[in-house]
Amino acid sequence: MSEQPLRRRASVKAAEVLKSSDNDDMDRDSSDSSDDFDAPKSSSAKKATKASHSKAEVSDSDDDVPLSARKQSKPTAANGNVPQNKRAANGSSRNSAANDDNGNDSETSDAPVTKKSKTAAEKKVDDENENGDNESDEDDDDVPLSKKKANGDVKAKKTPVGKKDTAAKRKLKVEESAVTPAKKRKTPAIKKSGTPVKNEKKGEDDDNDENADEEEEEEDQFAWWKDGALDTSEKWKTMEHQGPVFPPAYVPHGIKMKYNGAPIELEPDSEEVATFFAGIIGTDYEQNKTFCANFFRDFLTVLKKQKKTCPIKEFAKCDFTPIYQHLQEQKELRKAMTKEQKQKIKEEKLALEEKYGWALFDGRKEKVGNFRIEPPGLFRGRGDHPKTGTLKLRVMPEQVTINIGKEAKVPEPPAGHKWGSVVHDNTVAWLATWKENVNDNIKYVLMAATSSLKGQSDLKKFEKARELKKHIAKIRRDYTDGLKDKVMATRQLSTALYFIDRLALRAGNEKGEDEADTVGCCSLRFEHVTLEPPNKVIFDFLGKDSIRYYNEVAVDEQVFKNIKIFKREPKKEGDMLFDRLNTAILNKDLTKYMTGLSAKVFRTFNASYTFQKELNSTPADGTMQEKILAYNRANRQVAILCNHQRTVSKAHTAQMGKIQDKVRGYKYERSLIKKALLEVDPKLKKKRPELLEDESDVDDDFVQRYLTGLEEKEKDRVAKALEKENEKRKAEGKAPLKELEKKKSVPTPLESLSVEKLEKKLEDMGKRIETTKLQIIDKDENKTTALGTSKINYIDPRISIAWCKKYDVDLEKIFNRSLREKFHWASHLDDDWEF
DNA sequence: ATTATCGACTCAGAAAAATTTTG
């Protein structure tokens, strides 16, 4: 199906990229845990523990019942094999770089102890059967664990209980009040930075006129980040917009598809659907059985509604190629349009954006995002989506709900139509909404990323992640404790949290049968995780968007043991790994540490934290190129951590070869310069012995190829020039030439240049080689890694902006215009800003 | 009281379009 284009990561290669510090982190961590928690393991202690819990064992028997008894194991067939064509995640053993926090916390060892002693007694410890009859080492753990666990649990629960109660009661209001203090704390920092930076900005503008234009309007812009009011429960007082734009009505082309070899006349509605299919010919979807089956089912339904009955019965007898060809022709025509025609289209598009692309929020003009209603087509699910190919119907105004200010004029629906309804809800961010027919999903027209609405929630998101920094040490202590807990549910929760924290896994909600089978942390199944003694866990599953996550990780001893337990008989393929855990439980537990804390916050935190840490390796005295390479490297580390991938372009290998040859060509040129240099000044032989060295990577074979290549290119060039000249002559009515008289200017022989000039040339060539080499490295490392997603969504932009200041790099070098606009709110900050 | 569903929004890669580089 849906063959994802072949893409794959060599984990071997990835390993090279890994920081050696990873291991250190791990080691440190595990030793931490032993320091903190490991009590002497004596068999008597074991027994004692067991005994004392035997009661609990009974009462807790239901602990054995998986949360999702309802959800029996999924059909294994679907699960077992990861399609070969899915790409592998990078990295054989990457750890989240955030582990450092553990180390920093000098109190790691102290804190737990005190807490422990307090609470241990009160906590009931539940024993599970599993624990009992388990591996021999299991028992050892119990002793210290129970103690520990007890404390952890109690303290954990106690503190938050108060909070929780509030939370339970709470409606928006409570949440707000809870959030506000945090906000306030932050506000000064933001505010402080806001004003002073502005001055600086002006200074910059002086140097750089072009930017001045771009950011000049700043003064008029709504500087919401200055008031520090991040209350987003009420999003506006007044709001107006022009409504969404509907796709143009279908214009029949009259091209006949064939059925059983015979041309078939289709009525417009069916022709449109047939044309949708013709549009995917040549893609992987064409070979995808599910896609074709779903399409054909819906195609038949549409055909049935025709006035004239249609003979089409079997997909195999359909031939859409005439329509496909027509589409290709249209494409050609579009390509061949004159400049004027293209210009006209562009202007029309611009005019549309001018009208519909903006909304007024409290009088401020802000950019709307997707103001176009999605056009009909064939649903293109990703991965093995059961509904892929299903006909996505045209959305009618009657299905659309408009959200707009009470006083504002309601936009006119298309002629002859009415809006489904009109509401005035200022607690939501959407301007319009409708329900899509394929998956019954709700779609929204929302503001663009540059809008203050989005900016505010972005800032909020990153501030939340920063707040996690304050709690992370405790959270880590707690889940490390929890790894050995007697209660299976706690143990699972702790193990899951360990993965989410270390590996930046997604939470992993459960999915329905009518969706692609993908998983996240909580929804991992038996077959997604394998163990390799002594301490390696191998993850191999399809995550969001059916992107393969493959990772071999060395984990704490206890984690390894736990997975072994979680996978123990009678569990088998298709069964949930964490059968007593789901995202609701996990997130609910997390809120005890911090309001608003949920699994995804760890990803943001981890990404930004890692990024900032990685940026420290920027060479302060390096060239601009080197600095930017360091930036991109850091970015890449984050992308790898988050498993952000992209398909390798078909041309990649060829492109790599080309650019490598380019370097070799340069090297050859350099060798010529060296030779000339030595000829001109033979004394250099002694002074500069390196001039005698051969260039690596440049063999006779290559030189031959290179020279021939140059020759051919020259021939080509001359031939083209001639052709052009002749055309010109023809136009002027002159006879064509056989040959251009002007010979290429003969380059000055190197030997005739001065030593200085040669030295200069040598240096230039060296630089060129270095830059190109860096490009190669960059390109190869980027082959399967998509940097954009993390840059846009996970990395706090203030880290980048602070970095630019510190290393004197123009922001334009790392943020394109959209990014600069999107992160405008972050551009004013103190010099010493840290994530 | 759970659990299932819904609603709203963030985040995701592919594809299309625009821009820059190259030869």
Added chain:
DNA sequence: GCAAAATTTTTCTGAGTCGATAA
């Protein structure tokens, strides 16, 4: 200086997360 190729940016919309609400 131009066309083609390569690269970057933008658009598009599907796929998650997560809290609220209904059953």
